[in-house]
Amino acid sequence: MQKTAVAIAALTLLSAAVWWNAASVGNQPATDETNIAQGEQIIHHRPGSEKPGEPAVASALTAGRLDLTVVDAATGEPAPCRVNVIGPDGNYYEPDDNPLALWSLKRSGNREGKGPFRYYGWFFYSDGTCRVEVPPGKITVEVWKGFEYTPVVREITVGQGAATALTVKLQRGIDMTQTGWYSGDPHLRRNGDYDDARTLELMAAEDIRFSQILCFNLNRNYVPQMGQQLTPQFNGMGDASIRTQGIYTIGSGQEYRGSVFGHILHLGASRIVDANGLKTNTDNWPPFGLVADEVHSLGGISIHAHGGYEKEIYADFAQEATDGVELLQFAVYRGIGLEGWYHILSAGYRFPAIGASDYPYCRALGDCRTYVKLDATQPTMADYNRGLAEGRSFFTTGPLVEFTVDGKRAGEPLELPKGATIKVQATVTSLVADVQELQIIEGGTVRFRKTVNKDEQRKPIHWSLDIPIQGSTWIAFRAIAPGPDEREDVEAHTNPVFVSVANKPRIKSESIRWLLAKLDERIRLHESREFAEKPKVLAYFATSRKRLLERLELAE
Known part of the structure; x- marks a missing residue:
């Protein structure tokens, strides 16, 4: 039975790999072969x-x-x-x-x-x-x-x-659960028939507390039946899919995919979405924001995958329809990148980012993961997903972070009077890769940097600053180091603490204008397309544009 299961899983991984290669032809930029070879070495x-x-x-x-x-x-x-x-x-x-x-x-x-x-x-x-x-x-x-x-x-x-x-x-060098931090990788794939015990053993090997195994559809084509998905998950979805072994938990989720709107993760929902039923064309209708409404009604959350691919994400966040963005992957910030995410935050939105590996279409299992702060004594997958949506987290390729602003953690609000000074404290421990620089980011700008000396690496690094605050803003922490040949390697980034001074909104006009320009690019794309649902899609995007313009009136 075990050999049969391995064969089934191997076949599924091979089929998915063939699909990925075929889907990539003609869509990937030319890459210098020598550069690739050096990276592989x-x-x-x-x-x-x-x-x-x-x-x-x-x-x-x-x-x-x-x-x-x-x-x-x-x-x-x-x-x-x-x-x-x-x-x-x-x-x-x-x-x-x-x-x-x-x-x-x-x-x-x-x-x-x-x-x-x-x-x-x-x-x-x-x-x-x-x-x-x-x-x-x-x-x-x-x-x-x-x-x-x-x-x-x-x-x-x-x-x-x-x-x-x-x-x-x-030896466990640091136990993050002692201070309430739990690791997770919400973007994994496997064959639905494969042995749960073996999957949990893999998660134990990488010490990933909460893992979510996704079914997914080919771009555009979608049939709302589990058996029609690639890597189908026959344990069910949501709470029904939960399996636990010791301190490790797995559950099933969905990656809903289109080539025009992008890809989006549905985590914790009790079933896969109907969307537009058998008439669904994920490139045309419905938009992800409306699909997210269905996911929310099923008890789940919706997070744009792969940095949103810089596609429909620019319409969905503006309507506060989706719950965040999978940003850190392959040790880079994908899609909208840090620039786009910082502008969304500076436009006054609470739009959390996460990190995930997309295994096996990545370098290694769990090479990017998200730690969530959970207060429950025995937290569940539902607690973990709720923490993702609330931004009580940091995402990392190795460094482990404790970060507070006047005692507030990532995802929490901080109310201050005018003229206040805040205390920012960070501790970083990186046991698997060396950190070279720490950053305090305020409102999208690196305000303070700290160089990490060689004798500090692989040890807890403490940093404390008193910072005067001029107005409402957001503050986050980042730890970085390039790998050999200055390639992407060490990254850790917290979600922000949201600082409100004298109850004034934290909205930057330049961020709103940047986001409007990105949204207008997507509107022009849809205007150039011919499809039956075009008027409805343009109306959805027009609503997003209206919401951004309303915020522009409140901006600095």
Whole structure:
């Protein structure tokens, strides 16, 4: 049964990969092949080694055997984790018999040209115990488990024909749940028939507390039946789909997709949307804002995927119809980018951003994720999604953040009198990648920077400032570092604290005008198209334009 499930999952991933490649033809900009090749070398080039390693199989005539056990130092129990086993030749070796083999880097993820651009090797996932055939000599073992565990590197000599045992203890370097922060990746895919226990084991290996597995439709074509979706989720949706193993939870969601309006995530809804029923053409009708109304009635939230692709998102946020934007992905800020998001915030909107990996169409499982501040003793997926929609979060490729403004956290309002000074405090701990710079962002401008010294890296970094505030604004925190060759790598960004001074609105006229220009581009696109629902779509966009103009009258 297990082999059958693996085969089904492999077939689904292959089919989806074929779909992605086909859908991308003609839509992707030309990319310098040398630049791509150099980026890929970064992923597989172990620091200090002469050249990148490759996946390899040890010769049966000379191989030795490594019996590897990885345990959690706190419990002594086997710990699911991510592992590299490197031979004396600098190449990478995997177990022959591994229930998590399908998700090793040579089989899943590892999307070319996508960050984070940092060393990953050629890892495999383990449930905590594995047996690896290796060439004789010095063997290097590297073990990771998400962003909160301290990575471990061990060396051991394995003789020809000999069996050698190694036990590695993994220590949680920081427990974010102690201060109420819970990790999640709300944009993952798998086959609906696949084993829930195996999926939960993968999430444990990357220490992702809340994960949402999405079904999705091909662009434009949509039939509101689960069996007609790619990667269908037959556990149901919403609360019915929840599965838990220890401290890890998975649930099912939907990515509703069109090529004209973009893609949008529906999280926590009790079923997939009807939209316009069997007549639905996701390029024409209904707009995402109206689909989001249905999602809300089903108990879910709607978040624009991939930075909204700079498409209908410019109409939906203006009507406060959708709940936020998936911004950090592949270690970059996609679609509207930071510039667009900052303008939305500076136009007076509370429009949270999140980070997610889009696995397996990314570099690695959970390489971008969102931490949400949850007050419940035993938080649920519904609590996590509510926190996403309320902006009580930060999103990251590794750095872990504590950030307050006069004691207020991300997503919270702060009321101040005129002439007030605020205390901004931040603590950053990054166990998996070095941070080089910290930033305090006010109203879309980097107001303060702090350079992180080498002797501070991989340790808690504390920063405290007293800042005079001139008027209503928003304040957020960011931690960054480029990877090798200045490529995208280390990113962490909080959602903002919203500061109101003397009850005056925080609206910038230049941001409204910037957003109007973007909206007008989309209106011109729809005016140039011919489709039956064109008058209704233009009316929807006209309403968005009216809402922005109303705010312009209140702007500074």
